[in-house]
Amino acid sequence: MSGNSKSSSGGDGTGAGVGAGSAAVADGVPTPQPNLPLGTKKVVIFDTNAYRRLGRHKVQSLRQREIECNVCALAHPVVMLELAAHLADENDPHYSPCMSAMTALAEHTLSPTGSGGLSLCAEPRSEVCHQLFQSVRAEDEQLVKDLSMLPRYVRQYAPDITDPDVIEKFRKCADQVMRLEAQWKESMKRLLRQPPDLQRWQDFLAIRTVDECARMAGRRLGIYETYRKMSVIQNVYPTPFRMMSILLQMLASASPDSIDNHKKKWGNYLWDYLICFSVGSSHSIEDAKVFLVTGDHDIEKASIAAECGDRVISLQDHMNSVGLSL
Numbered sequence: 001m002s003g004n005s006k007s008s009s010g011g012d013g014t015g016a017g018v019g020a021g022s023a024a025v026a027d028g029v030p031t032p033q034p035n036l037p038l039g040t041k042k043v044v045i046f047d048t049n050a051y052r053r054l055g056r057h058k059v060q061s062l063r064q065r066e067i068e069c070n071v072c073a074l075a076h077p078v079v080m081l082e083l084a085a086h087l088a089d090e091n092d093p094h095y096s097p098c099m100s101a102m103t104a105l106a107e108h109t110l111s112p113t114g115s116g117g118l119s120l121c122a123e124p125r126s127e128v129c130h131q132l133f134q135s136v137r138a139e140d141e142q143l144v145k146d147l148s149m150l151p152r153y154v155r156q157y158a159p160d161i162t163d164p165d166v167i168e169k170f171r172k173c174a175d176q177v178m179r180l181e182a183q184w185k186e187s188m189k190r191l192l193r194q195p196p197d198l199q200r201w202q203d204f205l206a207i208r209t210v211d212e213c214a215r216m217a218g219r220r221l222g223i224y225e226t227y228r229k230m231s232v233i234q235n236v237y238p239t240p241f242r243m244m245s246i247l248l249q250m251l252a253s254a255s256p257d258s259i260d261n262h263k264k265k266w267g268n269y270l271w272d273y274l275i276c277f278s279v280g281s282s283h284s285i286e287d288a289k290v291f292l293v294t295g296d297h298d299i300e301k302a303s304i305a306a307e308c309g310d311r312v313i314s315l316q317d318h319m320n321s322v323g324l325s326l
Contacts (some may be wrong), residue, residue, distance in 0.1 A: 035119075037112050040288045041070040045121055045278050046108065047294040048082045048271070050315045051101035053326070059104040065322040067112070072288065074121040075109040075151070077144050078274045084150050084173035087161065099158050106155035118148045124277040125216065128209060131236060132229050133217035140216070147173075181267035185259050188266075192251055192259070201248050202241045206230040238306035240276035243269070245305070246298050272299055281308040293318045 036043070044066075046054070054062070066073060083105065086098035109118045121127075123144050126136045150173075153166050161167065187208075191201055210229045214221050221229070234241055247269045251259060259266045275292065276299060283290040292299070292312050303312040316326045 035113075036072050036285060036288060037067075037070070039070050040072045040286070042072070043285050043288045043290045044071060044073050044318060045076050045275075045290065045292050046073065046079065046105070046315075047076070047275055047292065047296065047299075048079050048101065049295060050293045051079065051083070051104045051108070052097050053295070053315055054104050054108075055097075055100045056103045056107060058324070058326075059107045062319065062322070062324060063108055063110070065324055069322045071322065072112075072119065073109045075105055075118045075148065076121055076275060076278065077123045077147055078271050079105065080147050080151055081173055081177065082271055084147070084170050085177040086174075087150075087154070088167070088170040088174040096159075099154065099161075102151050102154045103158050106151035116152065118152065120144060120148055121278060124274045125213065127277060128233060128237065129213040129216045132210065132213050132232065133219055135217040137216055181270055184270040185267060188247075188251070188259050189257065192248070198245050198248060202234070202245060203230065205241060205244055206234050209233060236282075237277050237280060239279040239299075239302050239308060240273045242305040243273050243276045243298065243302035246302055247273075269298075272296060275299075276302060279303050279306070279308060279311050281306075281311065283308075283311065291318075 063073070080102075083098045083102045086092050086094040087102065089095065092098075106118065109120070111117045111119050122130070122136075123140060126140045126144075130136050150166065150169060153163070154161065157163075161170075191204060194200070194204075207226060207230050210221070210226055210233065214226075247266070251266075275294075278290060279292050279299070279302075280290075290311065292303075293315055294300070294312060295314055300309065300312050303309045313321075319326050
């Protein structure tokens with residue numbers, strides 16, 4: 001299996017695949033044309049907290065230094081969704097920092113083509129679906145394009161967010177986050193009611209991912225093919241499953257209902273799990289290795305357990321690598 005992936009015209013809002021051997025897609029059709037700037041040596045994806053730490057005031061100098069160092073930044077759909085969810089209500093305690101973070105994301109990942117679009121990485125399910133079935137639904141690509149319009153709007157008009165259509169889209173993002181977190185918590189409860197067996201739990205999550213991607217691709221799999229593809233995604237994307245192992249070990253000695261403890265914010269692990277699909281020892285776009293910029297200790301632990309700890313770097317270390325300080 002090749003360690004390279006192809007990117008698509010991300011400057012116009014389409015996504016770039018980052019998994020080993022995957023190809024990016026434009027409107028659901030694999031495309032061999034790379035869109036990274038010529039000579040790109042490194043690709044970085046920032047998580048939500050990295051953008052919250054960075055803010056807008058330093059992002060322009062960072063982007064300039066990255067260009068000079070042949071580094072390309074991609075916006076992750078999960079990060080855009082998380083930030084947008086906090087912009088649905090001005091009374092949200094995270095409203096202002098997420099507004100600043102969303103602006104930073106847009107500035108940081110602005111397409112080098114001058115189209116006004118953002119350079120995007122693929123939504124995790126679409127990335128895995130392409131890896132397993134060489135198929136991505138056009139509607140899933142369109143959802144990411146539509147989502148990328150929100151940081152572009154915020155970059156242009158923040159802090160005066162008054163367009164009722166945009167505000168309604170923020171509310172839909174908030175509803176989506178709440179719904180997905182609730183569904184995820186219920187699935188975790190069912191899993192935790194089973195006998196504690198980390199490998200079995202990881203296999204369950206992998207099989208569920210295969211089944212979901214098979215439905216997306218319109219495929220029906222037998223038991224043998226399901227288990228074969230389960231092995232594929234555990235090998236290509238080990239980090240998210242190590243991430244879930246960390247969570248399950250923390251919860252194993254507690255009641256399954258403890259995952260509803262709002263003080264712990266267990267729902268955040270869903271987003272960490274999804275962004276971890278961008279972390280792998282062979283993840284690259286063309287010849288440029290992909291790195292996740294984060295300060296999350298559990299993601300760091302998961303990447304080390306998955307033997308790709310070098311693909312997760314702190315914001316400080318990334319800035320130091322291009323000659324800046326935080």
